[in-house]
Amino acid sequence: MIRSKLFFVLLLSAILAGCGTTSKRGGGYYQDDGPDVNPPKNLQSIPNAQPRIERHAPANMRPYTVMGKQYVPMTGNQPFRQTGTASWYGKKFHGRKTANGEIYDMYAMTAAHPTLPLPSYAKVTRPQTGQSIIVRINDRGPFHGGRIIDLSYVAATKLGLIGPGSGAVIVEAITHDDIRTGAYAQGSPTPVTIQSPATMQPVQDGYQSTSTGKLTTISENSGVPQVYLQFGAFSAQQSANSLVDHLNQKISSVEFREAHVVPTNDLYRVQIGPYNSRTEALDAGRRIEQETGIVSSLAIR
Template identity: 55%
Template sequence: MTSPRHLLAALLCLGLIVLAGCSSTGGGRGGGYYKDDGPGSDIPADIEAIPDAVPRIEKHAAANFRPYVVFGKRYVPVSDERPFRQEGTASWYGRKFHGKKTANGETYDMYAMSAAHPTLPIPSYARVTRAGTGKSVIVRINDRGPFHSSRIIDLSYVAAAKLGLIGPGSGQVVVEAITNQDIRNNTVAPPKTMPIPPAAPPPPVQEQPLLIARNGPATPDALDALQHDDGGLSGNEPLPVADGQSPGDPLGQAVATVASGLYLQFGAFSAMHTAQDLAQKLNDQIGTMESRSAQVQAGDKLYRVQIGPYSSRTEAVNAALRIQQQTGLQPVLAQR
Protein backbone atom coordinates (compact mmCIF):
# COMPACT_ATOMS: atom_id res chain seq x y z
CA MET A 1 0.00 0.00 0.00
CA THR A 2 1.37 3.39 -1.00
CA SER A 3 1.97 5.76 1.89
CA PRO A 4 0.77 9.38 1.70
CA ARG A 5 4.39 10.51 1.74
CA HIS A 6 5.29 8.37 -1.30
CA LEU A 7 2.14 9.51 -3.08
CA LEU A 8 3.04 13.17 -2.49
CA ALA A 9 6.55 12.58 -3.83
CA ALA A 10 5.15 10.93 -6.96
CA LEU A 11 2.80 13.86 -7.55
CA LEU A 12 5.65 16.34 -7.15
CA CYS A 13 7.76 14.44 -9.68
CA LEU A 14 4.88 14.35 -12.12
CA GLY A 15 4.40 18.10 -11.70
CA LEU A 16 8.07 18.76 -12.42
CA ILE A 17 7.88 16.64 -15.58
CA VAL A 18 4.84 18.58 -16.79
CA LEU A 19 6.51 21.92 -16.06
CA ALA A 20 9.65 20.84 -17.86
CA GLY A 21 7.62 19.91 -20.90
CA CYS A 22 5.78 23.25 -20.89
CA SER A 23 8.99 25.24 -20.60
CA SER A 24 10.39 23.62 -23.74
CA THR A 25 7.38 24.33 -25.92
CA GLY A 26 6.98 27.89 -27.05
CA GLY A 27 8.87 29.39 -24.14
CA GLY A 28 11.76 30.50 -26.35
CA ARG A 29 12.79 30.69 -29.95
CA GLY A 30 14.90 27.54 -29.88
CA GLY A 31 12.10 25.12 -30.69
CA GLY A 32 8.87 27.07 -30.65
CA TYR A 33 7.26 30.44 -31.11
CA TYR A 34 7.63 33.74 -29.32
CA LYS A 35 7.44 33.72 -25.56
CA ASP A 36 3.83 33.89 -24.33
CA ASP A 37 2.62 33.40 -27.90
CA GLY A 38 1.09 30.41 -29.63
CA PRO A 39 -1.95 29.07 -31.48
CA GLY A 40 -5.32 30.69 -30.92
CA SER A 41 -8.44 29.06 -29.50
CA ASP A 42 -10.52 29.35 -32.69
CA ILE A 43 -8.26 27.61 -35.23
CA PRO A 44 -10.02 27.07 -38.59
CA ALA A 45 -11.13 23.48 -39.17
CA ASP A 46 -9.51 23.13 -42.59
CA ILE A 47 -6.39 25.27 -42.82
CA GLU A 48 -5.37 23.73 -46.14
CA ALA A 49 -8.57 25.10 -47.69
CA ILE A 50 -7.59 28.70 -46.89
CA PRO A 51 -6.44 30.17 -50.20
CA ASP A 52 -3.10 31.86 -50.74
CA ALA A 53 -2.96 35.63 -50.96
CA VAL A 54 -3.85 36.89 -54.44
CA PRO A 55 -1.15 39.26 -55.71
CA ARG A 56 -2.27 42.65 -56.97
CA ILE A 57 -0.49 45.93 -57.54
CA GLU A 58 -0.90 48.16 -54.51
CA LYS A 59 -0.01 51.79 -54.07
CA HIS A 60 2.88 52.75 -51.82
CA ALA A 61 3.71 56.01 -50.15
CA ALA A 62 7.26 57.20 -50.78
CA ALA A 63 7.88 56.90 -47.04
CA ASN A 64 7.44 53.11 -47.27
CA PHE A 65 10.82 52.92 -48.98
CA ARG A 66 12.63 55.17 -46.52
CA PRO A 67 15.51 53.49 -44.61
CA TYR A 68 14.85 52.95 -40.90
CA VAL A 69 16.74 51.85 -37.80
CA VAL A 70 15.64 49.27 -35.23
CA PHE A 71 17.83 48.31 -32.25
CA GLY A 72 20.85 49.97 -33.81
CA LYS A 73 20.61 48.22 -37.19
CA ARG A 74 19.73 50.07 -40.40
CA TYR A 75 17.27 48.51 -42.86
CA VAL A 76 16.78 49.67 -46.46
CA PRO A 77 13.45 48.61 -48.06
CA VAL A 78 13.76 47.14 -51.56
CA SER A 79 11.86 48.18 -54.68
CA ASP A 80 8.68 46.37 -55.67
CA GLU A 81 9.92 46.33 -59.27
CA ARG A 82 13.14 44.36 -58.74
CA PRO A 83 13.54 40.59 -58.25
CA PHE A 84 14.35 39.51 -54.71
CA ARG A 85 15.35 36.05 -53.46
CA GLN A 86 16.48 35.12 -49.95
CA GLU A 87 17.19 31.88 -48.13
CA GLY A 88 17.11 31.50 -44.38
CA THR A 89 15.02 30.67 -41.34
CA ALA A 90 11.31 31.47 -41.08
CA SER A 91 9.40 31.75 -37.80
CA TRP A 92 5.76 32.57 -37.06
CA TYR A 93 3.66 34.70 -34.73
CA GLY A 94 0.17 34.08 -33.42
CA ARG A 95 -2.32 35.00 -30.71
CA LYS A 96 -0.08 37.46 -28.85
CA PHE A 97 -0.23 39.79 -31.84
CA HIS A 98 -3.66 38.83 -33.24
CA GLY A 99 -5.77 41.97 -33.61
CA LYS A 100 -2.84 44.33 -33.02
CA LYS A 101 -1.70 46.96 -35.50
CA THR A 102 0.97 46.02 -38.04
CA ALA A 103 3.78 48.33 -39.11
CA ASN A 104 1.66 49.85 -41.90
CA GLY A 105 -1.38 50.39 -39.67
CA GLU A 106 -3.42 47.34 -40.71
CA THR A 107 -4.76 44.80 -38.24
CA TYR A 108 -2.84 41.55 -37.91
CA ASP A 109 -4.95 38.46 -38.57
CA MET A 110 -3.16 35.23 -37.69
CA TYR A 111 -5.65 33.32 -39.86
CA ALA A 112 -4.86 35.31 -43.02
CA MET A 113 -2.05 34.55 -45.47
CA SER A 114 0.32 37.32 -44.42
CA ALA A 115 3.88 37.79 -43.19
CA ALA A 116 6.35 40.28 -41.75
CA HIS A 117 9.63 41.06 -43.50
CA PRO A 118 12.31 43.66 -42.71
CA THR A 119 12.81 45.09 -46.23
CA LEU A 120 10.17 43.90 -48.72
CA PRO A 121 7.66 46.65 -49.56
CA ILE A 122 4.55 46.86 -47.39
CA PRO A 123 2.18 45.90 -48.74
CA SER A 124 3.58 43.49 -51.33
CA TYR A 125 3.54 39.76 -52.09
CA ALA A 126 6.06 36.95 -51.86
CA ARG A 127 6.26 33.21 -52.42
CA VAL A 128 7.68 31.28 -49.48
CA THR A 129 8.91 27.75 -50.17
CA ARG A 130 9.98 25.37 -47.43
CA ALA A 131 13.36 23.77 -48.01
CA GLY A 132 13.37 19.98 -48.10
CA THR A 133 9.70 19.62 -49.06
CA GLY A 134 9.12 22.09 -51.88
CA LYS A 135 5.80 23.11 -50.27
CA SER A 136 5.02 26.68 -51.28
CA VAL A 137 2.59 29.45 -50.30
CA ILE A 138 1.97 33.04 -51.37
CA VAL A 139 1.70 35.62 -48.59
CA ARG A 140 1.00 39.33 -48.40
CA ILE A 141 3.73 41.31 -46.65
CA ASN A 142 1.99 43.82 -44.39
CA ASP A 143 4.30 44.04 -41.37
CA ARG A 144 7.93 44.61 -40.43
CA GLY A 145 10.11 42.04 -38.68
CA PRO A 146 11.59 39.78 -37.47
CA PHE A 147 14.40 42.01 -36.24
CA HIS A 148 16.75 39.12 -35.48
CA SER A 149 19.85 38.19 -37.45
CA SER A 150 18.97 34.47 -37.32
CA ARG A 151 15.54 34.77 -39.03
CA ILE A 152 14.45 36.35 -42.30
CA ILE A 153 10.63 36.28 -42.22
CA ASP A 154 7.77 35.92 -39.73
CA LEU A 155 4.77 34.05 -41.11
CA SER A 156 1.19 34.23 -39.92
CA TYR A 157 -0.12 31.17 -38.09
CA VAL A 158 -2.00 29.91 -41.16
CA ALA A 159 0.93 30.41 -43.55
CA ALA A 160 3.25 28.57 -41.15
CA ALA A 161 0.70 25.78 -40.69
CA LYS A 162 0.43 25.21 -44.45
CA LEU A 163 4.22 24.89 -44.60
CA GLY A 164 4.35 22.53 -41.61
CA LEU A 165 6.22 24.96 -39.35
CA ILE A 166 3.82 25.16 -36.40
CA GLY A 167 5.31 22.20 -34.50
CA PRO A 168 9.02 23.00 -34.90
CA GLY A 169 8.36 26.75 -34.66
CA SER A 170 10.82 27.59 -37.42
CA GLY A 171 12.38 26.12 -40.54
CA GLN A 172 14.49 26.81 -43.60
CA VAL A 173 12.68 28.58 -46.45
CA VAL A 174 13.24 30.44 -49.70
CA VAL A 175 11.54 33.84 -49.98
CA GLU A 176 10.93 35.17 -53.50
CA ALA A 177 9.32 38.56 -54.09
CA ILE A 178 6.45 38.78 -56.54
CA THR A 179 7.19 41.98 -58.43
CA ASN A 180 4.70 44.36 -59.99
CA GLN A 181 5.96 43.23 -63.39
CA ASP A 182 5.12 39.62 -62.50
CA ILE A 183 1.60 40.74 -61.64
CA ARG A 184 1.20 42.83 -64.80
CA ASN A 185 2.34 39.95 -66.99
CA ASN A 186 0.39 37.37 -64.99
CA THR A 187 3.61 35.42 -64.63
CA VAL A 188 3.49 34.65 -60.94
CA ALA A 189 5.58 31.49 -60.68
CA PRO A 190 3.62 28.30 -59.92
CA PRO A 191 4.47 26.32 -56.78
CA LYS A 192 7.68 24.37 -57.08
CA THR A 193 7.23 20.62 -57.28
CA MET A 194 10.83 19.56 -56.62
CA PRO A 195 12.10 19.66 -53.03
CA ILE A 196 14.74 22.26 -52.24
CA PRO A 197 17.78 20.88 -50.40
CA PRO A 198 17.63 22.13 -46.81
CA ALA A 199 20.26 24.72 -45.97
CA ALA A 200 22.62 24.28 -43.06
CA PRO A 201 21.27 26.06 -39.96
CA PRO A 202 23.00 29.39 -39.28
CA PRO A 203 25.41 29.61 -36.35
CA PRO A 204 23.85 31.00 -33.16
CA VAL A 205 24.15 34.76 -32.96
CA GLN A 206 23.78 36.72 -29.76
CA GLU A 207 20.96 39.19 -30.21
CA GLN A 208 21.45 42.82 -29.27
CA PRO A 209 19.65 44.04 -26.16
CA LEU A 210 16.65 46.30 -26.41
CA LEU A 211 17.51 49.98 -26.22
CA ILE A 212 15.81 51.48 -23.17
CA ALA A 213 16.07 55.21 -22.54
CA ARG A 214 17.06 56.07 -18.99
CA ASN A 215 16.97 59.22 -16.92
CA GLY A 216 20.14 61.25 -16.95
CA PRO A 217 21.69 64.47 -18.22
CA ALA A 218 19.81 66.41 -20.87
CA THR A 219 20.42 65.42 -24.47
CA PRO A 220 21.20 68.20 -26.98
CA ASP A 221 18.13 69.98 -28.26
CA ALA A 222 17.29 68.37 -31.60
CA LEU A 223 14.40 70.56 -32.74
CA ASP A 224 16.57 72.53 -35.17
CA ALA A 225 17.57 69.28 -36.86
CA LEU A 226 13.90 68.58 -37.57
CA GLN A 227 13.42 71.75 -39.64
CA HIS A 228 13.89 71.15 -43.38
CA ASP A 229 12.93 72.82 -46.63
CA ASP A 230 9.99 70.48 -47.05
CA GLY A 231 8.56 71.59 -43.68
CA GLY A 232 8.61 68.04 -42.38
CA LEU A 233 10.83 65.71 -40.41
CA SER A 234 13.85 64.28 -42.18
CA GLY A 235 14.31 60.55 -42.65
CA ASN A 236 18.10 60.88 -42.86
CA GLU A 237 18.75 61.75 -39.25
CA PRO A 238 20.68 59.19 -37.15
CA LEU A 239 19.01 57.20 -34.41
CA PRO A 240 18.47 59.61 -31.47
CA VAL A 241 20.68 59.14 -28.44
CA ALA A 242 18.81 58.05 -25.32
CA ASP A 243 19.21 59.88 -22.02
CA GLY A 244 22.44 58.96 -20.28
CA GLN A 245 23.89 57.34 -23.42
CA SER A 246 27.02 58.53 -25.19
CA PRO A 247 27.31 58.51 -28.99
CA GLY A 248 30.29 56.19 -28.73
CA ASP A 249 28.20 53.56 -26.98
CA PRO A 250 25.17 52.95 -29.24
CA LEU A 251 23.59 50.45 -26.88
CA GLY A 252 24.40 52.47 -23.79
CA GLN A 253 24.76 49.28 -21.71
CA ALA A 254 20.99 49.08 -22.16
CA VAL A 255 18.89 46.71 -20.13
CA ALA A 256 17.09 44.05 -22.21
CA THR A 257 13.73 44.16 -20.47
CA VAL A 258 10.23 44.12 -21.88
CA ALA A 259 7.66 45.55 -19.50
CA SER A 260 4.39 47.40 -19.57
CA GLY A 261 4.68 51.16 -19.83
CA LEU A 262 6.91 51.42 -22.92
CA TYR A 263 6.96 54.81 -24.63
CA LEU A 264 8.43 56.21 -27.83
CA GLN A 265 10.69 59.12 -26.90
CA PHE A 266 11.45 61.83 -29.47
CA GLY A 267 13.63 64.12 -27.41
CA ALA A 268 14.50 65.47 -23.95
CA PHE A 269 14.78 69.22 -23.50
CA SER A 270 15.66 71.70 -20.77
CA ALA A 271 13.09 74.22 -22.05
CA MET A 272 9.42 73.31 -21.76
CA HIS A 273 8.36 75.40 -24.76
CA THR A 274 10.82 73.52 -27.01
CA ALA A 275 9.32 70.17 -25.97
CA GLN A 276 5.80 71.52 -26.45
CA ASP A 277 6.65 72.76 -29.95
CA LEU A 278 7.97 69.34 -30.94
CA ALA A 279 4.95 67.55 -29.46
CA GLN A 280 2.62 69.84 -31.41
CA LYS A 281 4.52 69.24 -34.67
CA LEU A 282 4.31 65.49 -34.13
CA ASN A 283 0.60 65.57 -33.35
CA ASP A 284 -0.10 67.68 -36.45
CA GLN A 285 1.55 65.01 -38.61
CA ILE A 286 0.35 61.78 -36.98
CA GLY A 287 -3.12 62.78 -35.82
CA THR A 288 -4.88 60.92 -38.63
CA MET A 289 -2.88 57.69 -38.41
CA GLU A 290 -1.95 57.17 -34.75
CA SER A 291 -4.40 56.73 -31.86
CA ARG A 292 -1.94 57.93 -29.23
CA SER A 293 -0.73 61.53 -29.14
CA ALA A 294 2.62 63.03 -28.22
CA GLN A 295 2.78 64.32 -24.64
CA VAL A 296 5.37 66.26 -22.65
CA GLN A 297 6.57 64.38 -19.57
CA ALA A 298 8.32 66.58 -16.98
CA GLY A 299 10.90 65.21 -14.55
CA ASP A 300 14.49 65.67 -13.39
CA LYS A 301 14.50 69.22 -14.83
CA LEU A 302 13.87 67.74 -18.30
CA TYR A 303 10.84 67.81 -20.57
CA ARG A 304 10.56 64.60 -22.57
CA VAL A 305 8.39 64.26 -25.68
CA GLN A 306 6.86 60.78 -25.57
CA ILE A 307 4.07 58.75 -27.17
CA GLY A 308 2.57 55.76 -25.37
CA PRO A 309 2.20 53.65 -23.40
CA TYR A 310 2.59 50.43 -25.38
CA SER A 311 2.01 47.00 -23.91
CA SER A 312 4.88 45.23 -25.70
CA ARG A 313 8.10 45.90 -27.53
CA THR A 314 6.59 44.70 -30.82
CA GLU A 315 3.63 47.08 -30.52
CA ALA A 316 6.00 49.97 -29.79
CA VAL A 317 8.31 49.10 -32.71
CA ASN A 318 5.39 48.87 -35.13
CA ALA A 319 4.15 52.27 -33.97
CA ALA A 320 7.67 53.70 -34.33
CA LEU A 321 7.84 52.47 -37.93
CA ARG A 322 4.44 53.95 -38.77
CA ILE A 323 5.43 57.30 -37.26
CA GLN A 324 8.81 57.26 -38.96
CA GLN A 325 7.21 56.61 -42.33
CA GLN A 326 4.93 59.60 -41.73
CA THR A 327 7.45 62.03 -40.19
CA GLY A 328 10.96 60.68 -40.81
CA LEU A 329 11.81 60.88 -37.11
CA GLN A 330 13.39 57.87 -35.39
CA PRO A 331 12.48 57.61 -31.69
CA VAL A 332 14.04 55.53 -28.96
CA LEU A 333 12.14 53.29 -26.55
CA ALA A 334 11.71 54.68 -23.05
CA GLN A 335 10.44 52.87 -19.99
CA ARG A 336 8.71 54.66 -17.12
Protein backbone atom coordinates in the same frame (compact mmCIF):
# COMPACT_ATOMS: atom_id res chain seq x y z
CA MET B 1 3.83 42.86 -34.37
CA ILE B 2 3.06 46.55 -34.05
CA ARG B 3 5.51 49.07 -35.38
CA SER B 4 3.46 52.26 -35.00
CA LYS B 5 5.36 55.50 -34.56
CA LEU B 6 3.53 56.58 -31.42
CA PHE B 7 4.45 53.49 -29.40
CA PHE B 8 7.58 52.50 -31.31
CA VAL B 9 10.00 52.48 -28.38
CA LEU B 10 7.69 50.63 -26.01
CA LEU B 11 6.59 48.07 -28.56
CA LEU B 12 10.08 47.51 -29.94
CA SER B 13 11.28 46.64 -26.46
CA ALA B 14 8.50 44.09 -26.10
CA ILE B 15 9.20 42.63 -29.51
CA LEU B 16 12.91 42.31 -28.92
CA ALA B 17 12.25 40.61 -25.61
CA GLY B 18 10.21 38.02 -27.47
CA CYS B 19 12.75 37.73 -30.28
CA GLY B 20 15.58 37.17 -27.85
CA THR B 21 14.30 33.77 -26.82
CA THR B 22 13.34 30.62 -28.66
CA SER B 23 10.89 29.56 -25.98
CA LYS B 24 7.79 27.97 -27.48
CA ARG B 25 5.62 28.26 -24.37
CA GLY B 26 2.02 28.35 -25.56
CA GLY B 27 2.92 26.77 -28.90
CA GLY B 28 4.32 29.75 -30.84
CA TYR B 29 7.83 30.90 -31.64
CA TYR B 30 7.52 33.96 -29.41
CA GLN B 31 7.21 33.59 -25.68
CA ASP B 32 3.60 33.46 -24.49
CA ASP B 33 2.41 33.25 -28.10
CA GLY B 34 0.59 30.42 -29.80
CA PRO B 35 -2.61 29.34 -31.54
CA ASP B 36 -6.06 30.47 -30.49
CA VAL B 37 -8.05 28.32 -28.07
CA ASN B 38 -10.41 27.20 -30.83
CA PRO B 39 -8.69 27.73 -34.20
CA PRO B 40 -10.73 27.16 -37.36
CA LYS B 41 -10.71 23.58 -38.63
CA ASN B 42 -10.25 24.49 -42.29
CA LEU B 43 -6.86 26.23 -42.14
CA GLN B 44 -5.34 24.09 -44.89
CA SER B 45 -8.12 25.15 -47.24
CA ILE B 46 -7.44 28.87 -46.83
CA PRO B 47 -6.17 30.02 -50.25
CA ASN B 48 -2.91 31.80 -50.95
CA ALA B 49 -2.83 35.55 -51.03
CA GLN B 50 -3.78 36.80 -54.51
CA PRO B 51 -1.01 39.11 -55.78
CA ARG B 52 -2.10 42.45 -57.17
CA ILE B 53 -0.24 45.70 -57.76
CA GLU B 54 -0.74 47.96 -54.77
CA ARG B 55 0.48 51.47 -54.04
CA HIS B 56 3.34 51.78 -51.56
CA ALA B 57 2.94 54.57 -49.03
CA PRO B 58 6.08 56.78 -48.96
CA ALA B 59 6.36 56.36 -45.18
CA ASN B 60 6.75 52.59 -45.64
CA MET B 61 9.66 53.04 -48.06
CA ARG B 62 11.94 55.10 -45.81
CA PRO B 63 15.12 53.56 -44.36
CA TYR B 64 14.92 52.80 -40.64
CA THR B 65 17.25 51.53 -37.93
CA VAL B 66 16.67 48.82 -35.32
CA MET B 67 19.29 47.70 -32.80
CA GLY B 68 21.93 49.74 -34.61
CA LYS B 69 21.25 48.10 -37.96
CA GLN B 70 19.83 50.08 -40.86
CA TYR B 71 17.19 48.55 -43.11
CA VAL B 72 16.45 49.97 -46.56
CA PRO B 73 13.04 48.93 -47.96
CA MET B 74 13.04 47.63 -51.51
CA THR B 75 11.04 48.85 -54.49
CA GLY B 76 8.04 46.95 -55.80
CA ASN B 77 9.79 45.83 -58.98
CA GLN B 78 13.11 44.68 -57.56
CA PRO B 79 13.87 40.92 -57.90
CA PHE B 80 14.72 39.33 -54.57
CA ARG B 81 15.51 35.84 -53.33
CA GLN B 82 16.57 34.94 -49.79
CA THR B 83 17.27 31.71 -47.93
CA GLY B 84 17.04 31.47 -44.16
CA THR B 85 14.83 30.64 -41.20
CA ALA B 86 11.15 31.50 -40.92
CA SER B 87 9.23 31.81 -37.66
CA TRP B 88 5.61 32.68 -36.99
CA TYR B 89 3.45 34.84 -34.73
CA GLY B 90 -0.09 34.22 -33.56
CA LYS B 91 -2.66 35.19 -30.96
CA LYS B 92 -0.30 37.46 -29.02
CA PHE B 93 -0.42 39.94 -31.91
CA HIS B 94 -3.84 39.06 -33.37
CA GLY B 95 -5.96 42.17 -33.82
CA ARG B 96 -3.10 44.64 -33.40
CA LYS B 97 -1.85 47.09 -36.00
CA THR B 98 0.89 46.08 -38.43
CA ALA B 99 3.67 48.35 -39.69
CA ASN B 100 1.53 49.68 -42.54
CA GLY B 101 -1.45 50.38 -40.30
CA GLU B 102 -3.54 47.31 -41.10
CA ILE B 103 -4.91 44.91 -38.48
CA TYR B 104 -2.95 41.69 -38.07
CA ASP B 105 -5.10 38.63 -38.73
CA MET B 106 -3.42 35.38 -37.76
CA TYR B 107 -5.80 33.54 -40.10
CA ALA B 108 -4.85 35.57 -43.19
CA MET B 109 -2.00 34.68 -45.54
CA THR B 110 0.35 37.47 -44.49
CA ALA B 111 3.91 37.87 -43.24
CA ALA B 112 6.43 40.34 -41.84
CA HIS B 113 9.75 41.08 -43.55
CA PRO B 114 12.43 43.68 -42.76
CA THR B 115 12.86 45.13 -46.27
CA LEU B 116 10.27 43.88 -48.76
CA PRO B 117 7.84 46.65 -49.80
CA LEU B 118 4.69 47.31 -47.77
CA PRO B 119 2.43 46.02 -49.04
CA SER B 120 3.82 43.43 -51.46
CA TYR B 121 3.70 39.72 -52.12
CA ALA B 122 6.20 36.90 -51.77
CA LYS B 123 6.43 33.23 -52.47
CA VAL B 124 7.74 31.23 -49.51
CA THR B 125 9.01 27.70 -50.11
CA ARG B 126 9.99 25.10 -47.53
CA PRO B 127 12.96 23.26 -49.12
CA GLN B 128 12.43 20.18 -46.97
CA THR B 129 9.13 19.44 -48.70
CA GLY B 130 9.14 21.64 -51.80
CA GLN B 131 5.81 23.12 -50.68
CA SER B 132 5.20 26.78 -51.54
CA ILE B 133 2.73 29.41 -50.37
CA ILE B 134 2.07 33.02 -51.37
CA VAL B 135 1.78 35.63 -48.64
CA ARG B 136 1.08 39.35 -48.53
CA ILE B 137 3.83 41.32 -46.77
CA ASN B 138 2.16 43.90 -44.51
CA ASP B 139 4.46 44.12 -41.48
CA ARG B 140 8.10 44.64 -40.46
CA GLY B 141 10.32 42.13 -38.67
CA PRO B 142 11.78 39.85 -37.53
CA PHE B 143 14.82 41.67 -36.12
CA HIS B 144 16.58 38.61 -34.76
CA GLY B 145 19.74 37.14 -36.26
CA GLY B 146 19.11 34.02 -38.31
CA ARG B 147 15.42 34.69 -39.00
CA ILE B 148 14.36 36.31 -42.25
CA ILE B 149 10.56 36.27 -42.20
CA ASP B 150 7.70 35.99 -39.71
CA LEU B 151 4.69 34.12 -41.07
CA SER B 152 1.12 34.43 -39.91
CA TYR B 153 -0.27 31.46 -37.99
CA VAL B 154 -2.18 30.09 -40.98
CA ALA B 155 0.78 30.58 -43.37
CA ALA B 156 3.03 28.65 -40.98
CA THR B 157 0.36 25.96 -40.65
CA LYS B 158 0.29 25.42 -44.41
CA LEU B 159 4.09 25.00 -44.44
CA GLY B 160 4.11 22.67 -41.44
CA LEU B 161 6.04 25.05 -39.19
CA ILE B 162 3.64 25.30 -36.24
CA GLY B 163 5.13 22.38 -34.34
CA PRO B 164 8.84 23.22 -34.63
CA GLY B 165 8.18 26.98 -34.38
CA SER B 166 10.66 27.77 -37.14
CA GLY B 167 12.24 26.20 -40.19
CA ALA B 168 14.32 26.76 -43.32
CA VAL B 169 12.59 28.57 -46.17
CA ILE B 170 13.26 30.32 -49.47
CA VAL B 171 11.63 33.73 -49.84
CA GLU B 172 11.10 35.10 -53.37
CA ALA B 173 9.63 38.52 -54.01
CA ILE B 174 6.75 38.70 -56.47
CA THR B 175 7.48 41.83 -58.47
CA HIS B 176 5.02 44.05 -60.31
CA ASP B 177 6.27 42.54 -63.57
CA ASP B 178 5.60 39.05 -62.17
CA ILE B 179 2.05 40.10 -61.33
CA ARG B 180 1.44 41.62 -64.77
CA THR B 181 2.67 38.50 -66.57
CA GLY B 182 1.47 35.90 -64.08
CA ALA B 183 5.01 34.52 -63.87
CA TYR B 184 4.75 34.00 -60.11
CA ALA B 185 2.30 31.15 -60.70
CA GLN B 186 4.81 29.26 -62.83
CA GLY B 187 8.25 30.00 -61.42
CA SER B 188 8.24 28.23 -58.04
CA PRO B 189 9.87 24.92 -57.21
CA THR B 190 7.45 22.13 -58.01
CA PRO B 191 6.45 20.06 -54.95
CA VAL B 192 7.61 16.47 -55.29
CA THR B 193 7.02 13.28 -53.39
CA ILE B 194 10.07 12.23 -51.41
CA GLN B 195 10.57 8.50 -51.58
CA SER B 196 11.23 6.57 -48.40
CA PRO B 197 14.64 4.88 -48.05
CA ALA B 198 13.07 1.49 -48.71
CA THR B 199 11.77 2.53 -52.13
CA MET B 200 14.77 4.53 -53.34
CA GLN B 201 16.73 3.01 -56.17
CA PRO B 202 20.54 2.77 -55.91
CA VAL B 203 22.18 5.78 -57.51
CA GLN B 204 24.85 5.08 -60.12
CA ASP B 205 27.40 7.70 -61.15
CA GLY B 206 25.88 10.28 -58.81
CA TYR B 207 26.84 13.91 -58.58
CA GLN B 208 27.09 16.45 -55.81
CA SER B 209 26.90 20.22 -55.87
CA THR B 210 29.54 22.58 -54.59
CA SER B 211 28.83 25.97 -53.05
CA THR B 212 29.17 27.48 -56.53
CA GLY B 213 26.38 25.27 -57.87
CA LYS B 214 28.71 23.27 -60.14
CA LEU B 215 28.40 19.51 -60.32
CA THR B 216 31.23 17.16 -59.37
CA THR B 217 31.29 13.38 -59.49
CA ILE B 218 30.78 11.38 -56.31
CA SER B 219 33.24 8.51 -56.03
CA GLU B 220 31.65 5.11 -56.46
CA ASN B 221 31.78 2.84 -53.44
CA SER B 222 32.84 -0.78 -53.36
CA GLY B 223 29.32 -2.02 -53.99
CA VAL B 224 28.39 -2.16 -50.31
CA PRO B 225 25.21 -0.12 -49.59
CA GLN B 226 25.92 3.04 -47.62
CA VAL B 227 23.69 5.14 -45.38
CA TYR B 228 22.92 8.79 -46.12
CA LEU B 229 20.65 11.45 -44.63
CA GLN B 230 18.20 12.92 -47.13
CA PHE B 231 16.73 16.40 -46.61
CA GLY B 232 14.61 16.82 -49.71
CA ALA B 233 14.08 15.97 -53.36
CA PHE B 234 13.32 18.61 -55.99
CA SER B 235 12.49 18.82 -59.66
CA ALA B 236 14.49 22.09 -59.87
CA GLN B 237 18.27 21.91 -59.36
CA GLN B 238 18.36 25.52 -58.14
CA SER B 239 16.06 24.66 -55.23
CA ALA B 240 18.28 21.74 -54.25
CA ASN B 241 21.40 23.91 -54.46
CA SER B 242 19.78 26.54 -52.24
CA LEU B 243 19.07 23.96 -49.56
CA VAL B 244 22.63 22.62 -49.83
CA ASP B 245 24.06 26.09 -49.31
CA HIS B 246 21.75 26.72 -46.35
CA LEU B 247 22.65 23.43 -44.67
CA ASN B 248 26.39 23.83 -45.16
CA GLN B 249 26.25 27.32 -43.64
CA LYS B 250 24.46 26.03 -40.54
CA ILE B 251 25.86 22.58 -39.74
CA SER B 252 29.63 23.05 -39.61
CA SER B 253 29.59 23.11 -35.81
CA VAL B 254 27.70 19.82 -35.49
CA GLU B 255 28.63 17.83 -38.61
CA PHE B 256 31.90 17.66 -40.55
CA ARG B 257 30.31 16.10 -43.64
CA GLU B 258 28.83 18.49 -46.20
CA ALA B 259 25.45 18.37 -47.88
CA HIS B 260 25.47 17.63 -51.61
CA VAL B 261 23.06 17.13 -54.49
CA VAL B 262 22.48 13.72 -56.04
CA PRO B 263 20.54 13.90 -59.33
CA THR B 264 18.62 10.73 -60.07
CA ASN B 265 15.31 9.77 -61.68
CA ASP B 266 14.66 13.38 -62.79
CA LEU B 267 15.00 14.61 -59.21
CA TYR B 268 17.75 16.43 -57.32
CA ARG B 269 18.14 14.86 -53.88
CA VAL B 270 19.86 16.74 -51.05
CA GLN B 271 21.88 14.31 -48.96
CA ILE B 272 24.66 14.14 -46.35
CA GLY B 273 26.90 11.12 -45.92
CA PRO B 274 27.90 8.39 -46.17
CA TYR B 275 27.71 7.12 -42.60
CA ASN B 276 29.13 3.88 -41.29
CA SER B 277 25.86 2.76 -39.75
CA ARG B 278 22.19 3.58 -39.38
CA THR B 279 22.79 4.59 -35.76
CA GLU B 280 25.56 7.03 -36.74
CA ALA B 281 23.32 8.57 -39.38
CA LEU B 282 20.36 8.94 -36.98
CA ASP B 283 22.59 10.61 -34.38
CA ALA B 284 23.84 13.05 -37.00
CA GLY B 285 20.28 13.69 -38.17
CA ARG B 286 19.23 14.64 -34.64
CA ARG B 287 22.14 17.05 -34.27
CA ILE B 288 21.38 18.69 -37.60
CA GLU B 289 17.67 18.98 -36.81
CA GLN B 290 18.46 20.70 -33.50
CA GLU B 291 20.75 23.15 -35.30
CA THR B 292 18.58 23.88 -38.35
CA GLY B 293 15.04 22.68 -37.62
CA ILE B 294 15.18 20.53 -40.78
CA VAL B 295 14.10 16.90 -40.43
CA SER B 296 15.85 14.23 -42.50
CA SER B 297 15.10 10.68 -43.58
CA LEU B 298 17.48 7.78 -44.18
CA ALA B 299 18.54 6.86 -47.72
CA ILE B 300 20.49 3.78 -48.73
CA ARG B 301 22.58 3.71 -51.90
